Amino acid sequence: MFKKLILLVTLFLASCISLEVEGAPTPTQSGFVTATLAPTKSGYVPPTPTATPDVTPTPTPAVTIPPNCTNSAVLVRDVTIRDGTRINPGEKFTKTWEFINNGTCPWIGYVLKFASGDQMNAPLSAPIADTLPKESVQVSVELTAPTANGSYTGYFTLNDPNGKDVPIGIEKTFWVKITVGSGGTSPQPTSSGSVNTPSGSTSGGVNCNYSQNAGYVNQIASMINEERANAGLPALTINSLLAGAAQGHAADMACSNRISHTGSDGSSAYARILASGYVPSYAEEIIYGRGGPQAAMTWWMNDQIHHDAILSAKSTGMGVGYAYYSNGSYGDFFVVTFGSP
Numbered sequence: 001m002f003k004k005l006i007l008l009v010t011l012f013l014a015s016c017i018s019l020e021v022e023g024a025p026t027p028t029q030s031g032f033v034t035a036t037l038a039p040t041k042s043g044y045v046p047p048t049p050t051a052t053p054d055v056t057p058t059p060t061p062a063v064t065i066p067p068n069c070t071n072s073a074v075l076v077r078d079v080t081i082r083d084g085t086r087i088n089p090g091e092k093f094t095k096t097w098e099f100i101n102n103g104t105c106p107w108i109g110y111v112l113k114f115a116s117g118d119q120m121n122a123p124l125s126a127p128i129a130d131t132l133p134k135e136s137v138q139v140s141v142e143l144t145a146p147t148a149n150g151s152y153t154g155y156f157t158l159n160d161p162n163g164k165d166v167p168i169g170i171e172k173t174f175w176v177k178i179t180v181g182s183g184g185t186s187p188q189p190t191s192s193g194s195v196n197t198p199s200g201s202t203s204g205g206v207n208c209n210y211s212q213n214a215g216y217v218n219q220i221a222s223m224i225n226e227e228r229a230n231a232g233l234p235a236l237t238i239n240s241l242l243a244g245a246a247q248g249h250a251a252d253m254a255c256s257n258r259i260s261h262t263g264s265d266g267s268s269a270y271a272r273i274l275a276s277g278y279v280p281s282y283a284e285e286i287i288y289g290r291g292g293p294q295a296a297m298t299w300w301m302n303d304q305i306h307h308d309a310i311l312s313a314k315s316t317g318m319g320v321g322y323a324y325y326s327n328g329s330y331g332d333f334f335v336v337t338f339g340s341p
Helices: 002-023 214-230 240-256 269-275 293-301 304-310
Strands: 073-078 085-087 092-101 111-117 125-127 136-144 150-159 174-180 191-196 207-212 282-289 317-324 332-340
Touching: 073 293, 092 174, 136 150, 207 240, 214 293, 214 304, 214 317, 214 332, 240 269, 240 282, 240 317, 240 332, 269 282, 269 332, 282 293, 282 304, 293 304, 293 332
Parallel strands: 085 174
Antiparallel strands: 073 092, 092 136, 111 125, 111 150, 150 174, 191 207, 207 317, 282 332, 317 332
């Protein structure tokens, strides 16, 4: 009987110990763990805490505006609505220009402003994208054509945050020129052609389709004579032979996709002028690519060699050539030949 009692007490104590091990809280340095963790077949494995990385975004470095920096721009080209484009009365359209910031000031907070002429529902000002020096930017404005037929021109300026005009070469304004309905000048491109050995050039059989623009040709001639008048020099007459040499080389450059005084066949400017039938005592040629007439004149007048050619007292006549080739790297190709018989 006594042995049975001892056995029962032993079993009771063993049961209590087992319950305490399986169900009792485990003491820690900070007290008891209150959660009861369920065992698994392979035993419980506590999860490893995953640390959330502290990701701090990298700040965009601020653009520093140099002290005494200079503002200057070059109008590269008319991206849309080239001069003389015909627009329907009341039609909405977007005019876009492309500029290069060739000054030392970054264009931060710069705007386009309407200056004068035909406003055509243009906003008084519109922001332009931030542009660092030597970078290019496209500037656009939404316009509406007038309802009356005719030719219309609106003038605009680029302005810094203080309202000062940004010089565009020797100019302060740039423009949009359109023809509404049947009035005004013809839209451009005015003509197109497929050339094989362009007139006045010995190009050796270059073939391509290019566009001409009589308005651009006349505009270049007018601006050259205006610069000569400002310098006290006589105006140059338009010579058809010089014009043929200029147009031939413009087409040759467009079709060979290159800007060079050397023709695609190796010809020189003097040889092309002679081939046109003009026999000069003095002759010179200037060229330009990728941009409208104002961009060409701005470049020429700001480069000493071209500046001197335009204002040379030796010239009595000139010819202007222009070709536009949409598949080329430059788009626009200008050539001016100067000469005296």
